[in-house]
Amino acid sequence: MKIKLKDAxxxxxxxxxxxxxxxxxxxxxxxxxxxxxxxxxxxxxYEKYLETTKASAVIISPxxxxxxxxxxxxxxxxxxxxxQKIISTFLKPEIHVQGVDPSASVDNTAILGKNxxxxxxxxxxxxxxxxxxxxxxxxxxxxxxxTVGNNCLIYPNxxxxxxxxxxxxxxxxxxxxxxxxxFGYVMNQKHxxxxxxxxxxVVIEDxxxxxxxxxxxxxxxxxxxxxxxxxxxxxxxxxxxxxIGEHTAIAAQAGISGSAKIGKxxxxxxxxxxxxxxxxxxxxxxxxxxxxxKSIKTPGKYRGxxxxxxxxxxxxxxxxxxLPKYAEKIKKLEEKIAFLESQISELMKGN
Numbered sequence: 354m355k356i357k358l359k360d361a362x363x364x365x366x367x368x369x370x371x372x373x374x375x376x377x378x379x380x381x382x383x384x385x386x387x388x389x390x391x392x393x394x395x396x397x398x399y400e401k402y403l404e405t406t407k408a409s410a411v412i413i414s415p416x417x418x419x420x421x422x423x424x425x426x427x428x429x430x431x432x433x434x435x436x437q438k439i440i441s442t443f444l445k446p447e448i449h450v451q452g453v454d455p456s457a458s459v460d461n462t463a464i465l466g467k468n469x470x471x472x473x474x475x476x477x478x479x480x481x482x483x484x485x486x487x488x489x490x491x492x493x494x495x496x497x498x499x500t501v502g503n504n505c506l507i508y509p510n511x512x513x514x515x516x517x518x519x520x521x522x523x524x525x526x527x528x529x530x531x532x533x534x535x536f537g538y539v540m541n542q543k544h545x546x547x548x549x550x551x552x553x554x555v556v557i558e559d560x561x562x563x564x565x566x567x568x569x570x571x572x573x574x575x576x577x578x579x580x581x582x583x584x585x586x587x588x589x590x591x592x593x594x595x596x597i598g599e600h601t602a603i604a605a606q607a608g609i610s611g612s613a614k615i616g617k618x619x620x621x622x623x624x625x626x627x628x629x630x631x632x633x634x635x636x637x638x639x640x641x642x643x644x645x646x647k648s649i650k651t652p653g654k655y656r657g658x659x660x661x662x663x664x665x666x667x668x669x670x671x672x673x674x675x676l677p678k679y680a681e682k683i684k685k686l687e688e689k690i691a692f693l694e695s696q697i698s699e700l701m702k703g704n
Contacts, residue, residue: 354378354443358410361391362427364442365435367412371425375410380440383408391439395432412436448488448506466503484521496532502559514571520559526587527565531555535570535577535593535611549573551593558582564589564605573611586623598635638663 359373381390383399386408393412394403400417410425412432419426429435450472453459457471460478465471466485476494477483483495484503491509495501499513502521507513511525514532525531537549553572557579563569564587569577572594579591582600590608591597597609598617607621610629615621619633622641627633631648639645640656640663649655654663657670672679 354380356439356443358391358425358427361439362429365412365427365429365438367427367429367435369425370419370428371410373425375425377410380436380444381408383411391436393432393436448490450488450490472509478515499532508565514555516554517571518554518556520557520561520581522560523557524562526563526567529563529565529567529569531557531563531569532571533568535573537573537593537611553577553593555579558599561585567591570595570611580617592629604641 354377356377357373358375358377359369361377362369377391378389381387381392383392383394383402383406386392386406388407388409390408391410391412392406392408394400394417395414403411403417403420408424410427412427412429412435413419414430414432415428427435448470450470453469453471454473454475456473457475458477459465459471460481462479463477463481463483465483466487468486469483470488471477472489472491474492475489478495478497480498481495482500483489484501484505486503487501487505489495489501489507493507493509493511495513496515498515499517501507501513501519502523504521505519505523507525508527510527512530513519514530517532532555534551537551538546539549541547551571551573553575555569555571555577558581560582561579563585566587567585567589569579569591570593571577575594577591577594578596580597580599583597584602586603586605588606589603592609592611594612595609596614598615598619600617601615601619601621603621604623606624607626609615609627612630613627614632616633616635616637618636620638622639624642625639625645627645631645633645633649634652636652637649638654639660640654643656643660644658646659655661656663657666
């Protein structure tokens with residue numbers, strides 16, 4: 354990366370304070386940056402590093418004082434967004450694989466688009482279609498009759514099971530499985546589990562990113578649906594026939610049980626769990642480690658197990674922390690009541 358400070362500022366819509374011709378060669382954290390590095394400051398907790406950073410330039414919010422004359426600055430309202438734009442444009446990870454590796458296995462019925470990259474030991478099965486400019490890296494297996502759209506990036510060791518549909522601009526990270534069998538069993542007369550065939554598929558729409566070690570189960574019948582723009586963190590389990598609405602984000606270790614429907618623009622924090630067959634409306638935020646046991650029909654913030662409206666749940670949690678104090682107060686009150694009752698009893702005897 355080589356970019357002048359004024360060009361970086363113009364790109365993100367910021368104002369240069371200092372040397373506009375300063376050349377930036379890298380981006381680094383404010384506490385670790387060195388000469389030639391561009392860093393950023395948007396949280397008050399990191400302001401202390403401004404006096405000691407060795408960076409050459411800082412993307413900075415107007416609320417912070419530009420106290421050092423030896424630094425140059427790009428002033429902008431949201432430095433965090435600005436730095437991400439610069440990174441995504443000028444520091445994109447480079448994939449050093451091009452074309453179809455000789456070790457890749459491509460069925461003669463599969464269709465590859467223009468400029469497709471297949472890494473070592475990739476398997477493209479019969480009836481598959483791979484879109485233009487997509488990159489599928491080492492040891493990934495795409496099973497029968499699956500489609501991968503244009504401009505996708507599939508990292509090593511991903512499994513895409515049969516009949517899966519992956520849209521355009523999708524990223525899937527290593528070791529994820531798309532279209533594994535749903536967890537479907539019935540108990541027979543001998544109290545033994547019998548497997549229910551899972552004959553549906555998974556549909557992933559455009560602009561979705563799926564982290565590593567994610568399992569998305571195929572539908573028992575129909576489709577498990579991951580709508581456009583959804584972002585899924587590592588180690589997430591999505592069961593059969595689940596529907597995830599557009600532009601919903603799901604953090605690590607969340608689990609969503611079968612046939613649950615999650616709305617658009619929801620945020621699901623880490624280690625949250627959802628029972629099956631419930632519906633979550635649009636615009637819901639679920640706090641970390643929440644247990645969602647029933648449908649949520651009103652947008653807002655929810656937290657706890659069972660999940661409740663967040664302000665109410667925090668109020669209840671405060672009372673839970675004070676239970677030892679309450680117990681001590683109740684004990685003292687009981688002692689006072691017992692004493693008063695004994696006094697009343699003595700007075701009654703006197704009469």
